Amino acid sequence: MTKKEEEILTGSQGEICSKLLRLLVKLGDSFGADKLIQIKSAHTVLNFGLNFVNAAAKILNQVAKAGLKVKVRTSADPIVDMTYKDTLGNISKLFVLQDQLIRDLTDIGVKSFTCTPYYTDNCPNFGDHCAWAESSAVIYLNSVIGARSNREGGVIDIASAVLGKTPNYGLHLKENRKGQILFKVPFKNWDTFDLTTIGLYIGETAGSKIPVIQGLEKMSTDDLKNLGAASAASGAVALIHVVGRTPEANTLEEAFQNDKPEEIIEIERAILKEIKEKYSTEWSNPPRNIGIGCPQLSKDEVITILKKLKGKTILPEINFWICCCEEVRNEIKNSPYWEIVEQSGAKLATLCPMLTPLPRPYITNSGKTCFYTSATYRSLDDCIRIATGGLNHA
Numbered sequence: 001m002t003k004k005e006e007e008i009l010t011g012s013q014g015e016i017c018s019k020l021l022r023l024l025v026k027l028g029d030s031f032g033a034d035k036l037i038q039i040k041s042a043h044t045v046l047n048f049g050l051n052f053v054n055a056a057a058k059i060l061n062q063v064a065k066a067g068l069k070v071k072v073r074t075s076a077d078p079i080v081d082m083t084y085k086d087t088l089g090n091i092s093k094l095f096v097l098q099d100q101l102i103r104d105l106t107d108i109g110v111k112s113f114t115c116t117p118y119y120t121d122n123c124p125n126f127g128d129h130c131a132w133a134e135s136s137a138v139i140y141l142n143s144v145i146g147a148r149s150n151r152e153g154g155v156i157d158i159a160s161a162v163l164g165k166t167p168n169y170g171l172h173l174k175e176n177r178k179g180q181i182l183f184k185v186p187f188k189n190w191d192t193f194d195l196t197t198i199g200l201y202i203g204e205t206a207g208s209k210i211p212v213i214q215g216l217e218k219m220s221t222d223d224l225k226n227l228g229a230a231s232a233a234s235g236a237v238a239l240i241h242v243v244g245r246t247p248e249a250n251t252l253e254e255a256f257q258n259d260k261p262e263e264i265i266e267i268e269r270a271i272l273k274e275i276k277e278k279y280s281t282e283w284s285n286p287p288r289n290i291g292i293g294c295p296q297l298s299k300d301e302v303i304t305i306l307k308k309l310k311g312k313t314i315l316p317e318i319n320f321w322i323c324c325c326e327e328v329r330n331e332i333k334n335s336p337y338w339e340i341v342e343q344s345g346a347k348l349a350t351l352c353p354m355l356t357p358l359p360r361p362y363i364t365n366s367g368k369t370c371f372y373t374s375a376t377y378r379s380l381d382d383c384i385r386i387a388t389g390g391l392n393h394a
């Protein structure tokens with residue numbers, strides 16, 4: 001530890017700061033970290049004002065009351081969207097800690113409430129060390145951007161943001177970013193729904209190992225986001241290399257750091273049908289809510305949906321949620337696409353459609369949501385067909 005860190009530990013910057021540092025030191029010790037390193041950015045999951053975060057909210061409140069501020073750009077996961085308070089009805093009343101959390105986070109300097117902070121100005125550069133929580137954001141950060149973060153937890157993320165440091169272990173070290181399992185995708189005619197499903201399969205197969213995918217070099221960053229989020233839900237995956245696509249995998253050799261894969265798995269198309277059925281909860285009643293945007297959508301993804309909705313109307317008994325960050329919503333509001341939002345009756349919201357307990361039956365194209373909750377798993381086109389024409393149109 002540096003002299004300054006030792007002084008903080010002994011209370012030079014107050015008791016709360018000392019406790020936060022002790023937390024990071026103990027975390028580092030348990031993983032064999034040699035030192036604390038400077039971070040460029042942080043992202044916290046201490047955002048959701050439901051009662052189950054009570055203990056963590058108390059710690060955050062102490063941090064805010066002590067007058068501490070984040071030292072690096074820090075964002076937080078989505079909060080409930082009060083624009084739709086009437087539609088959410090009693091659901092919004094469950095968020096008893098929301099006001100306190102927003103006040104405390106704002107007081108310590110946290111900005112932006114989204115699980116896709118990389119669409120805001122919290123977008124680090126290749127090689128930057130960060131302390132991000134939110135598994136879908138961490139896997140994007142590591143895989144697509146090539147910045148470095150472990151999967152942090154609530155409180156650890158705040159401690160890192162306030163101290164501007166994180167223990168040097170895990171994915172901060174190049175040798176721990178080496179690919180371990182090679183997944184080959186031999187078929188070419190995949191779509192976004194297939195890629196998200198491949199993500200679910202890779203996560204449950206790889207566990208905490210680092211997958212390398214061969215055969216998907218043409219996929220978009222949005223598809224990488226959706227595949228990664230699904231993997232990070234069904235497994236403890238925090239980094240995926242895609243040969244010829246992600247920045248640390250220009251070649252197969254680079255992805256495996258000149259080593260050999262521990263295992264090679266060929267993904268047959270037939271497995272996708274099994275996975276789609278495995279993670280789908282089928283309901284006999286028509287849906288009350290359909291949600292797109294877990295993880296939240298990029299501007300391009302929102303525009304794709306709105307183009308498909310043009311000239312169509314959402315059935316009155318269904319809420320069709322299109323979820324994105326505030327920045328993307330503002331861009332859409334100031335574009336000609338806003339007319340389609342109004343004409344179709346869709347709800348362009350900044351909430352998290354998974355953690356906001358939207359009444360069931362619920363249908364989504366999100367692999368992550370279907371892994372964690374009782375949701376029906378369908379492609380985007382099917383979601384739109386059902387939202388505008390009913391179940392018989394799927």
Ligand code: F3S
Nearest residue numbers: 115136294295352354
């Ligand atoms: Fe984001 Fe909520 Fe899904 S935080 S990744 S929309 S569970």
